[in-house]
Amino acid sequence: MAEAVLQDHGHSPDARAALAVPADTHQAQPIKLYLVVWGWLFVLSTGSYLVDYFGLQGYLRWSLIIAFMMLKAGLIVAVFMHMAWERLALAYAIIVPPVLVLVFVAIMVLESDHTLWTRLTFFAGS
Amino acid sequence: MAETTLTNTHMAQARPQGWRGIAADWSSDQRAFKNVSWGKAMMWIFLLSDTFIFGCFLLSYMTARMSTTVPWPNPSEVFALQIGGSDIPLILIAIMTFVLISSSGTMAMAVNFGYRHARRKTAILMLLTAVLGATFVGMQAFEWTKLIREGVRPWGNPWGAEQFGSSFFMITGFHGTHVTIGVIFLIIIARKVLRGDYDVGRRGFFTSRRGSYENVEIMGLYWHFVDLVWVFIFAFFYLW
Numbered sequence: 141m142a143e144a145v146l147q148d149h150g151h152s153p154d155a156r157a158a159l160a161v162p163a164d165t166h167q168a169q170p171i172k173l174y175l176v177v178w179g180w181l182f183v184l185s186t187g188s189y190l191v192d193y194f195g196l197q198g199y200l201r202w203s204l205i206i207a208f209m210m211l212k213a214g215l216i217v218a219v220f221m222h223m224a225w226e227r228l229a230l231a232y233a234i235i236v237p238p239v240l241v242l243v244f245v246a247i248m249v250l251e252s253d254h255t256l257w258t259r260l261t262f263f264a265g266s
Numbered sequence: 267m268a269e270t271t272l273t274n275t276h277m278a279q280a281r282p283q284g285w286r287g288i289a290a291d292w293s294s295d296q297r298a299f300k301n302v303s304w305g306k307a308m309m310w311i312f313l314l315s316d317t318f319i320f321g322c323f324l325l326s327y328m329t330a331r332m333s334t335t336v337p338w339p340n341p342s343e344v345f346a347l348q349i350g351g352s353d354i355p356l357i358l359i360a361i362m363t364f365v366l367i368s369s370s371g372t373m374a375m376a377v378n379f380g381y382r383h384a385r386r387k388t389a390i391l392m393l394l395t396a397v398l399g400a401t402f403v404g405m406q407a408f409e410w411t412k413l414i415r416e417g418v419r420p421w422g423n424p425w426g427a428e429q430f431g432s433s434f435f436m437i438t439g440f441h442g443t444h445v446t447i448g449v450i451f452l453i454i455i456a457r458k459v460l461r462g463d464y465d466v467g468r469r470g471f472f473t474s475r476r477g478s479y480e481n482v483e484i485m486g487l488y489w490h491f492v493d494l495v496w497v498f499i500f501a502f503f504y505l506w
Contacts, residue, residue: 168382171375178371185367185500189360192342192505202506209501213494220374220490222483228284229291230299234310241321248325252332259335 169219177219184212309484313491316444320495323437324502330429339425341504345409359504362405363496366445369398370493373486380482385459388482392456395489399449406442410435437499444492455485 188208191201218224223231281300282290292298299307331338342355349357376391413434417424420432458464458477467476 169378171378174371174374174378177374178367181367181370182364185360185363188501188505189356189363192356195342205501205505209497212497216370216490216494216497220370220493221487226302227281227287227291227300229288230302230307230310232288233298234314237314238317238321241318241325244321244325245328248329249332252329255329255333256335259333263335 173219177215181212181215184208184215188212303480305484306480306487309487313487316491316495320437320440320498323440324498327429327433327437327503330433331427334427334429336427338427339423339430341506344413344425345504356504358405358409359500362402362409363500365398365402365405366493366496369395369402370490372398373489377483377486380459380464380479383465383479385462385465388479389456389460392452392459392482392485396449396452396456399445399452399489399492403442403445403449406438406445410438434503437503441492441495441499444495448489448492451485452489455481 185208188205191204191208196204217235223235281287291300302310343353345359346353346355347357348354372391373395376388376395379387379391418431418434420435422428423431458468458470459479459482463470464477464479464481467478469475470477470481
C-alpha cells in the first residue's frame with residue numbers, strides 16, 4: 141500500500157534534480173503520503189497492543205510482536221526519515237551496521253543460557 | 267556552498283545506481299554522501315551511534331531476563347490501569363505509543379511544509395510536536411511515580427526478578443531523556459522558523475553557519491529516531 145504511494149510520487153523529477161544539485165536535499169512528497177503512513181502506524185500499533193490484550197502466547201505472540209515492530213520501524217525510517225529517497229551509499233552505511241548487533245544478540249543468548257545453567261546447577265539447593 | 271561548486275562538474279552526468287553506485291560513491295577522494303549536506307550526514311551518524319547505545323541497553327535487559335531463575339514480572343499486569351472498575355492491561359503504554367506516533371506524524375508534515383517555506387505552518391506543526399512530546403514525558407513521569415509508589419526499585423520489586431526495576435528505569439529513563447532534549451530543541455528550532463531565520467539565512471547560535479529549512483529536517487530525523495527507539499522498547503520490554 142505504502143509501497144504503491146512511494147512508486148507514484150517518490151521518483152518525481154525532484155528526485156532526479158537532487159542528483160544534479162548535490163547540496164539541495166529538497167524533497168516534496170505530498171502531505172497525503174504522511175497521513176497514510178501515520179494511519180498505518182496506528183493500525184500496526186493497535187495490532188501489537190491487541191496481541192497483549194487478547195493474551196496470545198508462545199511463538200504466535202513473539203512472531204506477531206516482531207512483525208509489527210519491523211513494519212513500524214520500516215515505515216518510520218523509509219518514509220518519515222526519507223531513507224527511501226536517499227542514495228544507497230547513505231542507506232547502507234546507516235542500516236547495515238545495526239544489523240550486526242544480531243551477532244552480539246547471539247553471543248549474549250549463549251552467555252545467558254550458560255549463566256542460567258550454572259545458577260540452576262549450583263544454586264538450586266539453597 | 268563552496269563544496270557545491272567543486273562537485274558540480276562531477277554531478278553533470280547521472281551517477282550509477284545499485285551496487286555500482288555504492289562502489290562509485292565510496293571510492294577515491296570524494297564526498298561519499300553526494301546529495302546530503304554535512305549536517306544531515308552527521309545527524310545520521312549520531313543516530314547510528316545512539317542505535318548502538320539503545321541496542322546495548324536492550325541486550326543487557328535480554329541477558330538479565332534470560333539468565334534469572336526467578337520469574338520475570340508480567341508487564342501486562344504491572345502496567346495495567348484501573349479504569350471504570352476493571353483493570354485494562356498496558357493501556358497507559360498504548361496511549362503513550364499513539365501520542366509519540368502522532369508527534370512523528372506532525373513532525374513529518376512540519377518538514378514537508380518547511381521545504382515549501384510555509385513559515386507559520388511549519389512552526390505550528392513543530393510546536394504541536396513539542397506539545398505531544400511533553401505529554402509523552404508527562405505520562406512517563408506518572409508511570410514512574412505509580413511504579414515507585416508500588417515499591418519498584420532498581421534493586422527489587424514486589425512481583426519477581428529484581429533486575430526488572432533496573433532494566434525499566436535505565437531503558438525508559440534514557441529514552442525519556444532523549445524525548446525531553448528533543449522537546450527543548452523543537453521549541454528552539456520552531457522559534458527560529460517563526461522568526462524567519464531560515465528565510466534570510468541568519469547565522470545560527472551553535473555553528474554560526476547560515477541556517478536553512480534543512481535544519482527542520484535534521485531536527486525531524488532526531489525526533490523520528492526517538493519514536494523509532496520507542497517502537498523497539500514497546501515490543502521488547504512491554505509486550506514480550
